[in-house]
Amino acid sequence: xxxxxxxxxxxxxxxxxxxxxxxxxxxxxxxxxxxxxxxxxxxxxxxxxxxxxxxxxxxxxxxxxxxxxxxxxxxxxxxxxxxxxxxxxxxxxxxxxxxxxxxxxxxxxxxxx
Amino acid sequence: xxxxxxxxxxxxxxxxxxxxxxxxxxxxxxxxxxxxxxxxxxxxxxxxxxxxxxxxxxxxxxxxxxxxxxxxxxxxxxxxxxxxxxxxxxxxxxxxxxxxxxxxxxxxxxxx
Numbered sequence: 668x669x670x671x672x673x674x675x676x677x678x679x680x681x682x683x684x685x686x687x688x689x690x691x692x693x694x695x696x697x698x699x700x701x702x703x704x705x706x707x708x709x710x711x712x713x714x715x716x717x718x719x720x721x722x723x724x725x726x727x728x729x730x731x732x733x734x735x736x737x738x739x740x741x742x743x744x745x746x747x748x749x750x751x752x753x754x755x756x757x758x759x760x761x762x763x764x765x766x767x768x769x770x771x772x773x774x775x776x777x778x779x780x
Numbered sequence: 781x782x783x784x785x786x787x788x789x790x791x792x793x794x795x796x797x798x799x800x801x802x803x804x805x806x807x808x809x810x811x812x813x814x815x816x817x818x819x820x821x822x823x824x825x826x827x828x829x830x831x832x833x834x835x836x837x838x839x840x841x842x843x844x845x846x847x848x849x850x851x852x853x854x855x856x857x858x859x860x861x862x863x864x865x866x867x868x869x870x871x872x873x874x875x876x877x878x879x880x881x882x883x884x885x886x887x888x889x890x891x892x
Contacts, residue, residue, distance in 0.1 A: 671823070700880070709883070710824070710882040712880070712881070755821070757823050758823075759824075767814055767829065767871050768829070769824075769880065770826070771823025772823050773822055774821070776821075
């Protein structure tokens with residue numbers, strides 16, 4: 668079966684712009700979690716969506732937002748980009764909320780210039 | 781935050797067993813031990829999990845000490861493709877509102 672698909676894989680933006688990243692979970696999975704990975708901070712949890720509702724949120728500013736659609740696909744948006752937002756953004760899906768066995772996508776690598 | 785302690789790095793010869801330790805001295809009775817790995821620039825990959833009995837699957841074996849304060853992930857015949865960062869995570873079976881936290885992990889390098 669198809670895995671978790673993230674688009675785009677790579678993108679370059681400039682400071683002040685905004686970006687939207689997309690994640691299509693495994694068919695039948697209703698939970699989508701987002702993580703940010705940087706060399707300095709490692710993997711940090713952003714938020715989790717289940718059945719179109721945000722179930723959990725990490726310690727990120729309000730510039731980071733997300734949503735989930737009725738087909739479980741999810742998007743995350745970062746507004747007013749800063750240089751420090753350069754990172755690998757990973758999406759993971761699971762059947763239920765709060766699951767421990769997650770299937771991750773390959774990630775979207777964002778570079779902010 | 782992470783409840784586990786792992787060595788920052790380890791080396792292993794190709795074809796030999798790789799034994800990756802993890803200390804979780806504050807683990808509670810209903811918390812499980814999960815292992816993930818992350819190959820460079822890819823998303824983490826689930827490997828295995830267990831409560832107290834030793835577990836084995838097609839990827840690895842998980843040995844948990846009787847007091848459950850530590851565990852070892854064993855890759856029986858390491859290959860170059862096993863070079864990755866390995867994360868040990870302790871969590872309730874159903875995390876509920878608790879997020880899955882990845883620590884620093886162990887960087888395993890498999891050498892030819």
